[in-house]
Amino acid sequence: MKSMGEQTPLFDLNLIRAFVAIYETRSVTHAAERLGLTQPTVSHALARLRVCYGDRLFSRGAQGLIPSAAAERLFEQVNVALSTIEGTLEAQQVFEPGSSTRRFRIATSDIGALFFIPPLLRHFQSVAPKLQAEFVQLSDTVLEDLSTGALDLALGNLPDLHQHTREAHVFMERYVCLVSAEHPMAHGTLELADFMRARHVMVSSPNSGHALIEGALAQRGIRRNIVALVPQFSVLPSLVEGSDLMVILPERVAGLFASQRRLKKVEIPVALPDFEVRVHWHARAESSPAHRWLREEVIQTLSKL
Template sequence: MNIASVDLNLLVAFDAIVKERNVTSAAVRLGVSQPAMSNALARLRIIFNDPLFVRTSQGMQPTPYAEQLIEPVSRACELITSALQINSVFDPATTTKTFSFYMTEIGEILLLPKLLKHIQVAAPNACVRVRRIPEQGAKEAMANGEIDLAVGLFPYLKAGFYQQRLYTDKFACIARQGHPTVHDSLTPQQYVDTPHVIVMSANTGHDAAIEKILLTEHLRRKIVMTSQNFLVLPMIIEQTDAIATIPFRMAQKIASYSTNIKILESPIPFPNVDIKQHWHERFHYDPANKWMRDLMVTLFRE
């Protein structure tokens, strides 16, 4: 028998009659009319070329052939029901899922502590993994489910992706307390004359945005050091006369750990940046992905 020729709803009807041993009761069980259930039984009899059920004083009793079908049909219905329920709900309290992120170093420093603190309470068996943002292949990794969310500046994630703004950040300057020339404010001329330390962390994008504005203003910074990570930045600023231009929230975090660093308003009108979370359209309705997106909004959206 070719299964493509069988309406799977008829197997559900068969299973209901087995359980109820009554056509009317089976119809009620499935929420259909009695004529519809009788019609289903008639079609089943034609397909299997067997009466399947015979009316007796004990109700509709299965024929020997139907007896052979009862277990496999019941198992098939259970498998289909289970398959349709997969990922229909998500329970953070019991999940063992590993949530994977693309996130810049700034994102890791600013977001991960608060995120992990909440997850340890709400989803104690879950895990968070942050992956390095690749030069190529990010779209494919998110499309096939290797990465749940990309958080930060990802202007190339457009077609096939959703995005949601979490917060807007601005740029600020940091310098050491007691700097010989930089006091409570900076002029544009001081800004370009003072030595700069820049961080070109992979795929962060903030320094490229700064350079773009400086070029339009025909300004050029005096760059004395380039680093690949932000962790070294506080030590460099504290012990030298260099300054740095970084996102304001990152400047706040650095200043909170170092009383020897002050935050200054940038004398150059750099544009604000929107920090967003991005996800692939395949996982827009995925309960686990949605739970994490909602959590990110709850914790970080302003």
Template sequence: MDLSLVRVFVSIYEARGITAAAARLFVTPPAVSQALTKLRQQLDDPLFERVGRTMEPTHAAHALYPELRGALLTIDRAVDGLHGFDPAESDRHLRIALSELGEIGWLPAILRAVRARAPRMRLEVVPAHPDHLPEQLSRGSIDLAITPAALPAAFESTVIKRQGYGVAMSADNPLARGRLTRERYAGAAHLRVSGDSGIGPLDAALARAGIALTPRVVVHRIAALPVALAGDPELVATVPDTIAEGWAATWPLTVQPLPFAMDPVSVRLYRRHSTQHSAALDWFSATVTRAISGSSGQFSVIHGDG
């Protein structure tokens, strides 16, 4: 089989569309359609069937994909190893998905690490919406994603941080004095960030503890938390403890331990499925992992006047 046909198959499988696959391969959609016709003839299977706006794989395509993708990775890495990947000369456009907290805390370290070795590389940060990440990684529209959300096991991932949680509140909040019991916590006025990527593990821990919460206030940005908590002596927010402790250094806030059991949340770095530019992806992934693992984050940049 022509190697270019294998690339077309893998690209259609991952992108779930002719046009998106063509964009990946830097060819026209008619060229991809012609290649798919050849594949169907050679393999005697339709391989992909249109369902709405997407091309869904057949059973045969699902069976072929892992082997063909693995073969492409082996070939591409062998070629990359022969020619070498030089980040200093690369002008690739790489995309990473980060939450608001990720942008605040880790982006400075990522930028320093990438730009120190690859000053010509273009880096784009996109919002990390957990519901969108599997499709984005599958289609190759993003290269890396950092999130505590649990994505399908098919995606290659690395744990880069383990994060505990605590309860942040104003120093004037009555709950700041004495032990925070489960009952006092459940009866408090809770503040929550909508779309918080770490909310899934927290909700699971609350459910195991038999605690049902109805937020009194919902905000859209994590940066609103310290000012809102400092300004209202009744509100509490359950947030990563190290971040809350950083805020407490400049805001009139305090942090109480959780009154229920919750394992530290694993923050993972996920890689895209696509086989293209594997050497650049390997370098980018390793560089980001080292940058974050070696950084405590700059979350305290959201600071008070004190």
């Protein structure tokens, strides 16, 4: 540490912002991108922090920067405090959507991207034309990304987030089957025996609540004849059209696909629970005028769909 006779360089809140960003991203480059600064600026901030604390703070490793013991202790002390300070500062600011160039990051599944992004971008273009909206794929780090500010919102049927985030209702949804318009089961009532014999496609989407379908069917003693597993919902229209395949989808998305191709919605012959689409955010963003605007606009736009 510094001796009493040495002069401590000027310390400001931006140094702590830089430190937290470096700690969370494990990279000066990624920290600079998050903060909207140049890499030399963040490198200079790190150099000043090292002088202030008399510690190297980070060393290079194979997977990025490795925090020292002093950096670990510092992060525990300043992270919550920084969130509190920034919350009080931002709460006093006025957000003007018509002129704002702020970037918001929203995570959703690929099925959410298909259904949510077009109406949201149309709405943002009309009320906040300079705003940047970045949509990213849901991942296993969604909760951590919300807590660090790397994400602003997570959108969809995400039951694992309920107990860990602030959230708001967007709309209720239910499941239906989607088949080709030429499918033998496209007309009339789909019987349970035919449903079980049909050739089903299933989307393997571990970060979505739609994986609960199999559990709900199993509880009722129903096993589907799954002949294909695919990684994304976006491939389904071209896969199902003109084939004997069947897929279970949220009704709104099935209706979207059916309006674009020769596909038909069919009622599932077994009662599956409805589910709730919600928007999730971290408590640290609760009082931010900009974030509050974003939440309200997303909810208002999508609840009309």
